[in-house]
Amino acid sequence: MRVVCSFVGGAGHLHPQIPLHRALAAAGHELTLRGSASATQTAPREIYRTIAGRPDQRSQLADEIAPLAPVDIEHELAVIARHFAGDAARTSAAAISADLASTDLVVCDEVDFGAIGAAQQAGIPVAVVAVAVSGAIVRPRLLHDALTALGHDLGMSGPVRPYGDAFVVPFDPSMRDPAHPAPSNALWMRPDSGAAPQPDGSIVATLGTEFNTESGDLFDRILSALALLDAPATLAVGRDLDPSRFGDQPAHIKIRQYVDLAALVPRASVVLHHGGSGLFLQSVLGGAPQVVFPMGADQPFTADRVHDLGLGRVLDPMTATPDEIARVISAVRADGNMRSRVLALRSSTLALPEPAAVVEHLSRIAR
Structure with a gap:
């Protein structure tokens, strides 16, 4: 055809x-x-x-x-x-x-x-x-x-x-x-199944490729939260943003325009994202709980599914403070039951x- x-x-x-x-x-x-x-x-x-x-x-x-x-x-x-x-x-x-x-x-x-x-x-x-x-x-x-x-x-x-x-x-x-x-x-x-989950304690964060340039100071608040945590973290800001605009960061934080999420997410202990359907699915397939900051489009509806299915936490992108973001990341990383629910949904999806x-x-x- x-x-x-x-x-x-x-x-x-x-x-x-x-x-x-x-x-x-x-x-x-x-x-x-x-x-x-x-x-x-x-x-x-x-x-x-x-x-x-x-x-x-x-x-x-x-x-x-x-x-x-x-x-x-x-x-x-x-x-x-x-x-x-x-x-x-x-x-x-x-x-x-x-x-x-x-x-x-x-x-x-x-x-x-x-x-x-x-x-x-x-x-x-x-x-x-x-x-x-x-x-x-x-x-x-x-x-x-x-x-x-x-x-x-x-x-x-x-x-x-x-x-x-x-x-x-x-x-x-x-x-x-x-x-x-x-x-x-x-x-x-x-x-696509992607790599099998092998969490190493790392954190992955992204606001996607559409709302990244409509996110106000959310990147800065996420970076401030990551700086409070003792965990390797990677923030993908999108091909249309210059990472240097965010200034110097602690050694455990990397800022990149583009990353291979298929390689990073299966090793992540948590994924922070905007609520895009692609990131939702990639997080499930990577076995990673999610922290979601819905800003528009279908993201609020995706965030509802994260909450209803017990796959992560939803934060208000307008008001979430660095301290709040850091506390939620720590709680999600420590929640074994949440990760088990993610892995069960991964198995169902791959069937x-x-x-x-x-x-x-x-x-x-x-x-």
Whole structure:
């Protein structure tokens, strides 16, 4: 098959798809990847015939870190309709339109409504990959008007159908918010397992690749907390921030633009992060409890799952002090029951069907 793989956001919209992309390539299918240039730089280039990255601001150093804003759930839900089903969708649809005449299958992330609609208008099967672990950020009833308008603009007779022909979920079913169940066409898929957990007492911290430049002084407060602890710590600030802006640090703290989280997280005693679904999953697979600072997007919903499943602690990014952060880190590191819950969820996640089984299903529905 000739497969177009598309994503509309940052790396967090690409990485959950990669196990499926690898399985498609391993089965002999021909892949084209389209998405933001900064995120395509992190893709395994050898599995794609073509990679076409759209320019984005994340490819350049940011001059400033914007102040933190209070979390506004209604605003975050509205962004899905206004942005992802609006201008971003039209940009994505235009980006893949030239590929569709010779395409058998489209694979895209769950808010790439432009790719979904373009495929549906062209009569091409589309596999939608979940990228929000909670399932709470994409709510079709709130999207109906926007998806109807998008469908009209794309020449469809009705609204874009957001779940596509197959809805691939690379998360354990228990991770999803019970109030927002997966659709009836869901296919559960095992993510990449990564290295086995071997905790060495270290700490890993990151605020991701989108909200890192909208985090106010949170990096500074995290660094001050890490300075209070006698544990090796690594803080990843993102490719678009210069580590030198944070000044000199104690010898046990390293600040990097980019780190290999797949190598570091399995050795961590705790992971501090923003509540991105990718970091949530990577922490579970690495066997590490989490301390979460939700700032926006789907992060508040992810934080709720961390709390409800007993996988870590949630702190207010606006008000958490260095002393509070340090105390919570110490408590989480010492909680053996919490780590046991993480490891049990890791085992459940790795028992999901392999990506190759999903590829077999997609091969049957592709034209």
